[in-house]
Amino acid sequence: MQLLEDGSSTTATLADGEYRDLDRIARELLSVASGTIDSPTWVAAARDAWEDSPADLRRALSAFRRHSGSGGALVIRNLPVDKDNLPDTPSADGSVLREATVSAATLMLIAHGLGDPGAFRAEKSGALVQNVVPVPGREELQANSGSVRLTFHTENAFHQHRPDFVLLLCVRPDHEETAELRTVCSRQVLPKLSEPARESLCSASFLTEAPPSFGDSAGKAEAHPVLPGDLDDPNLRIDEAATTPLTPEAEEAKAELSGLFESSYSAVRLKAGDLAIVDNRVTVHGRSAFTPRYDGRDRWLQRTFAFADLRRSRDHRDNDGHVLER
Numbered sequence: 001m002q003l004l005e006d007g008s009s010t011t012a013t014l015a016d017g018e019y020r021d022l023d024r025i026a027r028e029l030l031s032v033a034s035g036t037i038d039s040p041t042w043v044a045a046a047r048d049a050w051e052d053s054p055a056d057l058r059r060a061l062s063a064f065r066r067h068s069g070s071g072g073a074l075v076i077r078n079l080p081v082d083k084d085n086l087p088d089t090p091s092a093d094g095s096v097l098r099e100a101t102v103s104a105a106t107l108m109l110i111a112h113g114l115g116d117p118g119a120f121r122a123e124k125s126g127a128l129v130q131n132v133v134p135v136p137g138r139e140e141l142q143a144n145s146g147s148v149r150l151t152f153h154t155e156n157a158f159h160q161h162r163p164d165f166v167l168l169l170c171v172r173p174d175h176e177e178t179a180e181l182r183t184v185c186s187r188q189v190l191p192k193l194s195e196p197a198r199e200s201l202c203s204a205s206f207l208t209e210a211p212p213s214f215g216d217s218a219g220k221a222e223a224h225p226v227l228p229g230d231l232d233d234p235n236l237r238i239d240e241a242a243t244t245p246l247t248p249e250a251e252e253a254k255a256e257l258s259g260l261f262e263s264s265y266s267a268v269r270l271k272a273g274d275l276a277i278v279d280n281r282v283t284v285h286g287r288s289a290f291t292p293r294y295d296g297r298d299r300w301l302q303r304t305f306a307f308a309d310l311r312r313s314r315d316h317r318d319n320d321g322h323v324l325e326r
Helices: 016-028 040-050 055-066 102-112 186-192 195-201 212-218 248-264 310-316
Strands: 002-005 010-013 073-077 116-120 129-132 150-153 165-172 181-185 206-208 243-245 266-268 275-279 283-287 300-307
Touching: 010 055, 016 055, 016 102, 040 102, 055 073, 102 116, 102 129, 102 165, 102 275, 102 300, 116 310, 181 186, 181 248, 181 275, 186 248, 195 248, 243 248, 275 283, 300 310
Parallel strands: 010 073
Antiparallel strands: 002 010, 073 275, 116 300, 129 300, 150 283, 165 275, 165 300, 181 266, 181 283, 206 243
16 A cells, blocks of 8 residues: 655555455445444444455554544545446435445445444434435535535534544545545644634634534533644634634634635545545544536545544443434
């Protein structure tokens, strides 16, 4: 596997032999538990199968899990997605995968290299593998079903048990291949922040509301810092569209941070077989606008979340499953 670093991003490309090995492992999972991805039996089989994945890939994921670098994101190319046998791109709101495919199995295998896969019941019905596709009539929404520019955000920034990693596997790019996944890491913007802005961002001066899909299960929003944790290497917790500053100083700080997002982001145009892994602890992500055609060949990403320590959310999961119920 070839690993390239350019200072702000890391890219790994599977060699042909590694591709064949991972493709074989993924296909062996298709018949487990009747191919039902959300079955505990299937998830356990994927966890065991991950240990047979190419050694260089396992080492790369282990290193990234420990420290995600200055850019907080990793792109892995040349992954098996069975692109010659894909159906039409889904267009229904809330679309998910319940039945195992080569791409879904690949995604779940790699999730186990980062921790444990997980999902939220209120979001796309708690499916572990979710479709990120444009939906007719939802173009203007700040959501994964939209196609306008998606502003920078920590995934599920409102939740106390946010996923540690967001995995986005491209099985079909947009028609023009111009849609950009954009990422910014706290390590990229921290040195550029003014001292007053940094002080405000480290204080509990912000509220982030849950999306309507979570309803009452999200509970009451509590004030939080945008830069929680260690002062030298803080986490990043913000959703530009849903985080509200509580003081004039916080409002100025958020505006300064948003400006730095715009001037500091890294961008990648994902192609079929490309997987972007975002370290959701320290990195926000967004997307450029693109134009869907709703002809069955629109942009199609498959998404899952990984939790480095699933036990932290034990009181949110029934029967120690992989879905957070609240």
